[in-house]
Amino acid sequence: MKKYFLHRVFRKIAVISALISPVMAMAQGSSGDAKMDAFVKQLMAKMTLDEKIGQLNLVTSGRALTGSVVNKGVEEGIKKGEIGGIFGVYGTDYIGKAQELAVKNSRLHIPLIFGLDVIHGHRTIFPIPLGMSATWDMGLIERSAKIAASEATGEGINWVFSPMVDIARDPRWGRISEGSGEDPYLGSMIAKAMVRGYQGTNMKNSDAVMACVKHFALYGGAEAGREYNTVDMSAIKMYQDYLPPYKAAVDAGAGSFMSSFNTINGVPATANQWLLTDLLRKQWGFKGFVVSDYTAVNELSAHGLGDLQTVSALALKAGLDMDMVGEGFLKTLKKSLKEKKVTQQEIDQACRRVLEAKYKLGLFDNPYKSINSEVEAKTELTEANRLAAREVAEHSFVLLKNKAQILPLKKSGTIALIGPLADNQSEMLGTWVIAGDPKKSVSVIDGVKKVAGSGVNVLYARGSNITDDSLLNARAWFFGMKQERDNRPAQQMIDEAVETANKADVVVAVVGESANMSGESASRSDINIPETQKELLKALFKTGKPIVLVLFNGRPLTLPWEDQHANAILDVWAPGTEAGNAIADVLFGNYNPSGKITVTFPKNVGQVPIYYNHKNTGRPFDDKGPAKFKSDYIDVSNAPLYPFGYGLSYTTFKYSDVKLSKSSLKGNQTLKATVTVTNSGNIDGEEIVQLYVSDPVASISRSVKELKHFKKISLKAGEQKEVSFDITANDLKFYNTRLKYDWEPGEFIIQIGTNSSDVQSASVHWSK
Incomplete structure (x- = not known):
């Protein structure tokens, strides 16, 4: 029926x-x-x-x-x-x-x-x-x-x-x-x-x-x-x-x-x-x-x-x-x-x-x-196109962690570049590439050497293969393609990587998924970093050296161990032709990362599906402490590892309280919501200011919040800027039980912040 x-x-x-x-x-x-x-x-x-x-x-x-x-x-x-x-x-x-x-x-x-x-x-x-x-x-x-x-x-x-x-x-x-x-x-x-x-x-x-x-x-x-x-x-x-x-x-x-x-x-x-x-x-x-x-x-x-x-x-x-x-x-x-x-x-x-x-x-x-x-000859892989690819890649990277501001790296000293994706042109382009030539892509090691300059001593060790799982290896590489493998014993490669790490001031571990581990017909029930790479990371951690993870991935991965142990994590997805140059630009501070994730990262696969604009239940759990008979797990919190809209910068941004132009509106009037954003750090940077709306009382159960506007701004160190959004009744609309797209009068909560979880809020009453 x-x-x-x-x-x-x-x-x-x-x-x-x-x-x-x-x-x-x-x-x-x-x-x-x-x-x-x-x-x-x-x-x-x-x-x-x-x-x-x-x-x-x-x-x-x-x-x-x-x-x-x-x-x-x-x-x-x-x-x-x-x-x-x-x-x-x-x-x-x-x-x-x-x-x-x-x-x-x-x-x-x-x-x-x-x-x-x-x-x-x-x-x-x-x-x-x-x-x-x-x-x-x-x-x-x-x-x-x-x-x-x-x-x-x-x-x-x-x-x-x-x-x-x-x-x-x-x-x-x-x-x-x-x-x-x-x-x-x-x-x-x-x-x-x-x-x-x-x-x-x-x-x-x-x-x-x-x-x-x-x-x-x-x-x-x-x-x-x-x-x-x-x-x-x-x-x-x-x-x-x-x-x-x-x-x-x-x-x-x-x-x-x-x-x-x-x-x-x-x-x-x-x-x-x-x-x-x-x-x-x-x-x-x-x-x-x-x-x-x-x-x-x-x-x-x-x-x-x-x-x-x-x-x-x-x-x-x-x-x-x-x-x-x-x-x-x-x-x-x-x-x-x-x-x-x-x-x-x-x-x-x-x-x-x-x-x-x-x-x-x-x-x-x-x-x-x-x-x-x-x-054809004039339009392909031109210098201008490569520069554009480099710029887009830099802006796409998301800084997930940066303990004690280890990044950006100094252009001096010794860096150990370790991992199966560090010197690997074929994996730079990512999934669903038909006409791209991997041989014309820039590897991470080549980009690092070029951008770092002569003042940095770059050491390299492969450390592991992308995966040693025979089933994953057989099914991820198809149509005759093969993983670029090192046939040495896994422990021998790890030992070499540890020896290399011990000679360096900092370790940059380039790890994650291959291009073929995401994309069409590449669903995974286990979305961890492959185990062979995880063993490498555990060995590197034991050296006591600062560890920066450069993460290649075509999906959110479960990274609780990495988040706990790495000093920094830079998510570079699969960056494309200019991968190595763009990664090096960000690692050494030529560009201050500004990317924000557009999909929630779970703590473990058992939280999936997990997304920010979920609906509340009659027994919501607020993660403030132990509880029973609430909508939660008994072995992990409801909160994701990284929420939608999350991404750090080499600087810090401070948000003021939200100011609303009116406390009550009617019909087609426009509400202006304003927040002052201050670059409270020492480095120029860009911030993506996000506005969400919540509708706490409606004829149906609504999402806890919904993204309605965003603006990307640039701020010099110490600079502050007022950011304003115009909100209309159209931003309040939703599909009701009759699939009519409309809005209902009542209270609305306007939330502005740096990601979907970290926001400043103000309420407004809107009548018809």
């Missing part, structure tokens, strides 16, 4: 939205662009049924493998008009030849669209998205996407499978590395910035690509943090916490969406009509096209929805426009049309959307618009 009720609620909202919003006609294929409509209509009038279905077929030639299935007969398929696009390829030579086949050898000369997983850079690799989100800097994030688009288009790419905007609260899930963390507001801001960066002001521009927002929807809510697993959540949670970044991407004008692998209300996303049509198109007014994820149409059979013909028809009718790799549309839709399982209008509608995307990209005007070998 509950599922039936929710379905009725969703359908009712969709119907109402369609009646009240004039843009809903877009869902029926009308684009609002008369010139484009006329062009596409005229072209489709010439197309055969086979050619229309061919536009819905996205294939990969296998040149860049991103899955386990590779299409065959691609060249013949292009000539016959049976392929709408190719992905997983790059380079002007290959793409130019493929486009020429389509334009010169197919009957109607319809150009192909070329897609690629450009996730955090193309040739110049930026930090992984979870790391970039830690900058809280929309300008830097947008700039990274713009550079990625410029490099990708230089090789003929015009469509990128990014941004991934899935909210994720379970660090066991490997693809948490590919998103922006746990908060819907921050995630929405980043989604918009990425779309703007990729698409620019006009997708017909030679340096713009079409964004593909993924994974629609709720993919980050996979049960047990296990890849491709079921998602099941309440409607309120869905609308309040998980859907906003997708909606933000629509509002930013994203050209395409990718369906997710998971189920939603029992129906897989790829065949979910409520999701792809009622919500995305009718409620939100999305004007682009939807592509499946890799073989997701075929996998509907494993979900229990039927054979390939059945599930292909279900997906098309639900609102899916393009079938990635599986060829279910290509092989079955013609038969389904004859058997009246699909309609000609449904095939035409999907074809129209794909053709409109090509029109928006300017491919009908110039199919070769970005296929230029001279541009």
Whole structure:
């Protein structure tokens, strides 16, 4: 009954939205662009049924493998008009030849669209998205996407499978590395910035690509943090916490969406009509096209929805426009049309959307618009792009601990650089890198030697392999890839590291996850630093030398031992092409770290899922002392190791009390909340000032607090600055039991601080 009720609620909202919003006609294929409509209509009038279905077929030639299935007969398929696009390829030579086949050898000369997983850079690799989100800097994030688009288009790419905007609260899930963390507001801001960066002001521009927002929807809510697993959540949670970044991407004008692998209300996303049509198109007014994820149409059979013909028809009718790799549309839709399982209008509608995307990209005007070998040579890995990657990486690092201000390091004395990631170019780029060249990345040891200069004696010892766990080693490195291993006995490597550490003034241990230990199909039930590295750290600790951890990770790790024993911890995620230079800049104080984590770090995996904007229970636990019959654990506190928004600096920031412009407001009035932030240390620095709102009395149980605004400020040593935020009734809104987005009068608590736990508060009464 509950599922039936929710379905009725969703359908009712969709119907109402369609009646009240004039843009809903877009869902029926009308684009609002008369010139484009006329062009596409005229072209489709010439197309055969086979050619229309061919536009819905996205294939990969296998040149860049991103899955386990590779299409065959691609060249013949292009000539016959049976392929709408190719992905997983790059380079002007290959793409130019493929486009020429389509334009010169197919009957109607319809150009192909070329897609690629450009996730955090193309040739110049930026930090992984979870790391970039830690900058809280929309300008830097947008700039990274713009550079990625410029490099990708230089090789003929015009469509990128990014941004991934899935909210994720379970660090066991490997693809948490590919998103922006746990908060819907921050995630929405980043989604918009990425779309703007990729698409620019006009997708017909030679340096713009079409964004593909993924994974629609709720993919980050996979049960047990296990890849491709079921998602099941309440409607309120869905609308309040998980859907906003997708909606933000629509509002930013994203050209395409990718369906997710998971189920939603029992129906897989790829065949979910409520999701792809009622919500995305009718409620939100999305004007682009939807592509499946890799073989997701075929996998509907494993979900229990039927054979390939059945599930292909279900997906098309639900609102899916393009079938990635599986060829279910290509092989079955013609038969389904004859058997009246699909309609000609449904095939035409999907074809129209794909053709409109090509029109928006300017491919009908110039199919070769970005296929230029001279541009390719000039745009890739330029000095300017590398400098940008270095800057973004520096801003993404989060200082988790800095006991007795051991950092920044002095540019003198002897440093022992130890760990399996210290002299390792291949692990600098992180997960989901297709075209990046590890040999062109800067290792940590090279960066340290360059930045430290001749006054620092740098000693090195590997200390351990990334992991000696045979199962983890076998499953983390796939498709023939292998861990760069040192085959000496583990104890011999540790002994060498200890001997090296004893010769130094300070130990910099570069440890953590490899690139392949996070990302797609890299879920982990144990999110500690691998045991072999932990044994190394324990041995280094016994030397008595100060220890600075440089932590590589694609997810929050459980670090209670490291937090207790290390003198400093600098989380660098996976920094990208300029990794070593950026890390050295921060270690030696050329840049004062300003990053803040965008996902909560648990003390142990038993606390998962753990996130800041949780709801209270009727028996909340406040961690002030022993208690019974409260919502807590008996073996660990409820508090995380590091809360959302947390990050230290080489200086310190002091916050004043919060001042409100009014104690009571009404209706659409604006409240100004102000706090004075003082740099109370001796080093210039940047601070991300965060504003949260709590709604203690409402018609439903609300989150304990929600991020609503933030500002990044720069303060010189000793300087103070007033930081003000304008708060409106829109910041008070939430989805109620009827899924109406509105606010209710009453008391609200305005909280401003350096992270979600350390805030100053003031109350205000707001009436309607």
